[in-house]
Amino acid sequence: MTPPGGAKSLKHRIRRAHPLRFPMRRTLDALDHADATRIKGFQEKRLRALVRVAAARAPFYREYFRTSGIDPRDIRTLEDLALLPLISRTDLAERAEDFLVYPRKLMWAARSSGTSGAPIASYRTMGSSVYELSVLERQWGWFGLPADSKRVVLRGSDFAADQDGKPTQLLPGARQLMVSSFHLTPEHLGDILDEIRRFAPDAIEGWPSSIALLAALLREQGEKVPVTAIITSSEVMTPGQIALMRDVFAGPIVDHYGQTERVTMAGSCEAGSFHVFPDYGIVELHPVDGSDTRWEIVGTALHNWGFPLFRYRTGDEVGPAATGPCACGRSYELLGAIDGRVEDSFTAADGRLLPLPSTIIDDLDGLREAQIAQLAPGRFEVRVVPGDGYDADATMAHARRNVDRMFGADQILTLKEFDRLQRPASGKLKSAVVENAVPTPTSGPVPE
Incomplete structure (x- = not known):
């Protein structure tokens, strides 16, 4: 029997019930205020293990190590990453199957056109998905959100057209109320607001453009929905959107950056900085041709044993980062402003x-x-x-x-x-x- 909410709800239930979820959280919490030496040691230990797995079982890397003359055992430190090839979006678009370590049927697929217009498919293990949730929950905790927080989620929410136009759907196992971004209209606002208040969320989460659109509709009606935090991703936010969301939902913005390929993740902290999450992935910043102030993010995932990607060129660019330690006290690298997805509605x-x-x-x-x-x-x-x-x-x-x-x-x-x-x-x-x-x-x- 399919649970309420279908496959999406089932995935959330699996993630929350996974036996490794709490051990993962303990590991991540221990690294939250670790010094740079301990963090580097964690990264290098994971890197060595992932390289061995990839060299033995992924066709792309088997071919590389066979033809390059490089021994996988030579990859031991972060500095040794330079021995591995840069992976492009074209490589992934044309040879996704060659990066598989596990059978595809055992993993979850993700597809995207990203900001480049070149469609790609990538895969992740169940454990990788659980690890990602744990990394995000740790960040949310910096802002006072509990691990099992109740979230109103606004993204594409393609369920809506399949449910007689109903603009919301409750996923009980995930503690989420899905709100269709394509039904944010004055006609639906009353029903949406009633469902949100009945749900009593800890946070609003989703595309900034969707959250801002809901906030604009609510403000027009003189309504506010205070929450502990506003969780955003996938789009660059304008100052006007930020001000509007903070006014209507009365919470701080908790922003994070990632990709469909899931090679690296970064996010905001309670002190207002934007940090790389080093236990999720290794970040290299490569100079952009013709610019002294822009760098491309190149990422190496440390969590996906079924579809390892090393030195993947994300195509996303960043500007200069702030200097000096962050007031939050973490030893996580600071990241500059990211040129992410910007789209007109x-x-x-x-x-x-x-x-x-x-x-x-x-x-x-x-x-x-x-x-x-x-x-x-x-x-x-x-x-x-x-x-x-x-x-x-x-x-x-x-x-x-x-x-x-x-x-x-x-x-x-x-x-x-x-x-x-x-x-x-x-x-x-x-x-x-x-x-x-x-x-x-x-x-x-x-x-x-």
Whole structure:
């Protein structure tokens, strides 16, 4: 029997009931105020073990060590990481199966177009997912949130279209009330507010654009919902959004940064700094060509034994970090401001705002590049560069299902193929664009 909330609820139940959850928390808590030497020792011990596993069982790394002449036993310290190759998003898009250590059926898949428009798939073990939750719960604890905090969660929440338009869903085992980001309208606000107050949350969690949209609707009605913390991720926040969320929800912003590939994580502390979480992953900062003030984040995960990624180029850039120790007392490295996902909201045919619209293309298969464009309210175009295994009919049907489920019915959707999607001056392809006109977006369509 499927539990209330379906597969998503089952995953949360598994994570919370996992026998290693509390031993993981004890390990993480012991490192919370450890000195830099102890933290480095933890990282290097994990790194050595993961390299041995990858060299023995992952095809990509078996090939690398066989052809490079490097012995996996040579990788012992953080400085030895330089002996390993940099992994690109293209490597992952084209060779994901070659990074597998465990059978794919034993792991949980994650897909994303990220900020680059190049769809990728990655995998993680159940233990990796539990470890990630434990790392986040430790951060939440810095702000007074209990490990089993009750959270209102606002993201894509694709359940809504499957439940007669109901904008909320309770996941009892996860202690979460899901609120559909695509049903944040004055018409639904009363029901949403009633459910939130009945749930009595400790925190509001989700995409900043969605949380800010709910806050704006509440403020228009003169309503406030005080919580212990506002947990954010996935988007860059504007000062206006931060002020609005703090005003309506009366809690501090607890922000964290991560990726679908889950190679590194960082987040805010109670003193206002932004720290790398060193027991989750190793961070290298590589200079960005042509800039003296920007660095690319290169990450090595320390928790995913089934899909090890070493020195993965995230494509995310950071500016200079603050200097000196943080007032919170932790020895975690400080990280500068991150250039994360920034997207304009789309507009549905009925006028609803649709936050983070690139979720429509995150799980499309067989593509080298993908982008979704709004040509007019309620009129969207999915633009693709075909890759291995591409099927136009299957891609269109999948995109249509995603739009109907997340944006709602009565939206116009077309699919268009190209040999390359046009980049802005920065060279970084945007996954979602608002054009409200029929543009000339690429270097040319794929010939019929």
